Amino acid sequence: MNAETSSQNPFPTSAETSGTSGANGSGLNGDANRVRRMAQSLHEAVDSLEQKIGSSSERVMSMQQEYGDMAREQVRANPLAALGAAFAAGFIISRILR
Numbered sequence: 001m002n003a004e005t006s007s008q009n010p011f012p013t014s015a016e017t018s019g020t021s022g023a024n025g026s027g028l029n030g031d032a033n034r035v036r037r038m039a040q041s042l043h044e045a046v047d048s049l050e051q052k053i054g055s056s057s058e059r060v061m062s063m064q065q066e067y068g069d070m071a072r073e074q075v076r077a078n079p080l081a082a083l084g085a086a087f088a089a090g091f092i093i094s095r096i097l098r
Contacts, residue, residue: 075082
């Protein structure tokens, strides 16, 4: 690494890239364009992932609502059985955590 390459900014501004070319002819503008394209593709990937997560979370929320409603109906229909099941679950968990 020589003094010329060590003093170069790895993230040049547009003023620094104007009229500057590297050894291969693409110059810093070519590098900046590659970085922009990569950033754009990463941004699109993040947007796609966000949409997928959003639709998945909506499905989970609707399933939670559905199963919660079913559980409420069962408790209303059989309150003593629900109380017994809750007591048994609590007893087992307390034994495990001792």
